[in-house]
Amino acid sequence: MTGPRFTPLAASLPATVPFVGPEAQERARGQAFRARLGANENGFGPSPHAIAAMAAAAGEAWKYGDPENHDLRAALAAHHGCAAENIVVGEGIDGLLGYLVRLMVGPGDAVVTSAGAYPTFSFHVEGFGGVLHRVPYAGDHENPEALIAKAREVAPKLIYIANPDNPMGSHHPAETIAAMIEAVPEGSLLVLDEAYIEMAPEGTAPLIAPSDPRVIRMRTFSKAHGMAGARVGYAIGAPDLIRAFDKVRNHFGMSRISQAGALAALQDRTWAAYMQRLIGAARDKIGAIARENGLTPLSSATNFVAVDCGGDGDFARAVLEALTDEGVFVRMPGVAPLNRCIRISCAPEPELEILAEALPRALARARAASSR
Amino acid sequence: MTGPRFTPLAASLPATVPFVGPEAQERARGQAFRARLGANENGFGPSPHAIAAMAAAAGEAWKYGDPENHDLRAALAAHHGCAAENIVVGEGIDGLLGYLVRLMVGPGDAVVTSAGAYPTFSFHVEGFGGVLHRVPYAGDHENPEALIAKAREVAPKLIYIANPDNPMGSHHPAETIAAMIEAVPEGSLLVLDEAYIEMAPEGTAPLIAPSDPRVIRMRTFSKAHGMAGARVGYAIGAPDLIRAFDKVRNHFGMSRISQAGALAALQDRTWAAYMQRLIGAARDKIGAIARENGLTPLSSATNFVAVDCGGDGDFARAVLEALTDEGVFVRMPGVAPLNRCIRISCAPEPELEILAEALPRALARARAASSR
Incomplete structure (x- = not known):
């Protein structure tokens, strides 16, 4: 008996996982994390109205x-x-990115993204045989000019940018993104991932005609709305592009509970405003904890803070591992020089207190190890 | 500006929807259904423990x-x-079928199924460019011998059979399926969709070595467990096949709420046993209602009953439409001669009473229309 007759493309793919979940780490440690600060989740949780709607x-x-x-x-x-x-709802931005890539990208098709940008987008592109062209960040920002320049060179089906950015938490003002849209080459589609937009400064979201055929915007209930586990994302774009998702999507794929929760969350503007204040305060707190320990918090337009540990990727990795040993779950960028940072999610005060308490010991261990 | 640059395959696909949801029908009618009996949902609902787990x-x-x-x-x-x-969990059997087809079926690859069998499987196959070879039912049963004979002829990547069957509710005994597995040609994989297996007579599920490379079994929490809206399915198969799902699946695609609900539902064996009795009683009740109206209920191993309306597809369609007008949501098979039936889901007594009350009027209307 031979093994499964996979397609040549499927056979060539690694059984990769873009991210290991904190639960897997907990099982490996034999112990639960004390603070869950690694996955850009929003520990302030969903709107009480959303919780009630989901429970009902x-x-x-x-x-x-x-x-x-x-x-x-x-x-x-x-x-x-x-x-x-103009709107398609799907199983998180992850799910919608998968459908979009499937619709647009075949074997050998070019796609432009940034080195160190969202791995799940790259997972989908490679999963459909696309060829990724990665441009470096400019400092701690994705580089719209470089992305467009690369697009002019390789004529990609898709150009990906997240604004605000993950994993660095940086952002571009609306004008920069608007100018980028104007520069999108004919035949390319800009994928504007705005997963974190609700937590960015006023003026970060550009005004885009909903049916502008040059861009598709991705939004989510996972971040500001605190509903990552409910899997609700949506995209805004031109009707002929949006309608095309019906060709491939899992039509009955949305949880009914999540639909109800997202609707309630959207309508709770009081909670949304309150959340902006909670997130802002938590960002400040993470920044203060970082500075107290001689580290440099990067400015953030998201619900996480990238903290420059002041060394190279190996040093940041050592800090991360020492924090893991302390029961504090954080993650870090995968590409130099971004990987001099660790990335810490905003969370309620008690979890940040655990971070404040654990970080000095973790740093001391990492420094001792690196001076050996 | 040109339109989106879809892949040639995506461009060729219709923006089809395998099923129109009852909510869309309700919006078109401007009125809610009085009885929701069309989607093989289980109106007895989830285990109370599962509801509590999801609410929590x-x-x-x-x-x-x-x-x-x-x-x-x-x-x-x-x-x-x-x-x-041996197990992969996914976003319903629909989601898992999509991943499996993506892994195995490329443009031009042959796939064998039955004419009138599950449309969502065919949707996935066509969505990845596969070529469907359909064999007719034998009476009201899928025809294992014909499926295997066709497979010997076209060397398909996948052979699909549902046991029990949807839309007819019929089933084959375990020995028939076991014999079918023995006959699967080298290079083909049998997709055994057991969505309804918990409601079939004892002895319907064959004993299959979990790592048997010739077959992958699909199971769901949507039917017997009453959790269609939670989107939890799973597949049982050989480890190298199961592991391959990691190459393409939406790793973070499962709702956390649904994971908790499915776990609680699985552990509530008392509810599962109770459900079998409730479903059995509802089947009997639907059968009695059908017979009282001079119709013929087919024997069912599922949570729905196919009711032979005694005419052709047009007549059954007229009955269905009259029931829809009466506020009773039912569906029907799409292919002759199966489409002489309407398909009615098991449900609590009050909804079946509405059916009992509405069916005579619906039949009278359909008969009047067909005698014109």
Whole structure:
């Protein structure tokens, strides 16, 4: 008996995982983390109205979710001042990126992204046989000019940028992104990942005509709305592009509970405003903890802070591992020189206190190891 | 500006939807259904323990679900007497079928299924450019011998069979499926969709070595467990096949709430046993209602009953449309001669009473229309 007859493409793919989950680390450690600060999750949690809506929907879980996501799309359209035809809802931005790449990228097709940018996007591109062209960050920012220059060179199907950026937490003002859209070469589509946009300064989100065919915007309930585990993302774009998702998506793929939760979360503007203040205060607190330990927090437009540990990637890795041993889950960028940083999620005070308490010991261990 | 540069395959696909949801029908009618009996949902709902687990997990929805689905896989492995390495959890059987097809089927690859069998499987195959070879049902049963004979002819990557069957509710005994597995040609993989297996007579599920490379079994929490809206399915197969899902799946795609609900549902064996009795009684009730109206209920091994309306597809369609007008949501098979039936989901007594009340009027209307 031979093994499974995979497609040549599937056979060539590694059984890679873009991220190892904290639960796997906990199982390996034999102990739960004391502070869960690594996955850009939002420990302040969902709106109480969203929690109530999800709890109420649990009893209705025998029904499939509405495959058209009608009510949520209508509410999102009203929120964004566009038509429901401009919006597709999917299983997180991860899921939507997968569908988009499948629609656009075949074997050998070029795609432009940044070295060190979101690994799951790259996972999808490679998964459909696309060829990634990566340009370096400019300092701690993705580099729109370099991305466009590379696009002019390789004529990619897709150009990916996250604004604000993950993993550095940096951002470009709206004008920079608007200028980038103007410069998108004919035949390329800009994927503007705005997962963190609600936590960025006013003026970070550019005004884009919803049906502008040059760009598709990705948004999520995972970050500002604190619903990563519910898997709800959406994209805003031109109707013919949005409609094409129906060709490939898992029509009944949305959890009914998550649909109800996202709708309630969207409508709770009080909580959304409160969340901006909580996140801002937590960013300040992480910055203060970093500085107290002689480290440099980077300016953040997101719900996490990249903290420059003052050495190279090996040193940051040593700090991360020492924090892991202390029961503090953090992550770090994968590419130099970004990987001089560790990345710490905003969280309620008690978890940040654990960080404050553990970081000096972790740094001392990392420094002792690096001076050996 | 040109439109989106889709891949040639994506450009060729229709923006089809395998099923229209009942919510879309309700919006078109301007009125909610009085009885929701069309989607093979289980209106008896999830285990109370599962509801409680999901409600409790709603507050934890800020955390991504464990991408390894460790706890659920471990519990499923214990339940099935296999290793966790034999199990992959995914976003419903629909999601898992999509991943499997993507791994195995490229443009031009042959796939064998039955004419009238599960449309979402065919949607995935066509979505990846596969070529479907459909064999007819034998009466109201899928035809294992014909499927195997066609497979010997076209050397397909995949052979699909559902046991019990959807949309007819029929089933084959374990020995028939076991014999089919023995006959799977080298180089083909049997996809055994057992979505309804918990509601079939004892002895319907064949004993299969979990690592048998000739077959992958699909199971779900959508049907017997009453959790269609939570999107939890799983597959049991050889470790190298199961591991390959990691190459393409949405690793963080599972709702954390759904993971918690599925685990609780699996452990509530009392509810599972109770559910079998409830489903059995509802099947009998649907059969009685059908017979009272001069229709013929087909024997069912599932949580729905296919009811032969005694005419052709047009007549059954007229009955269905009249029921829809009465506020009773049902569906019907898409292919003759299966489409002489309408398909009615098991549900609590009050909804079946609405069916009993509405069906005579619906039949009268359909008969009046067909005699015109």
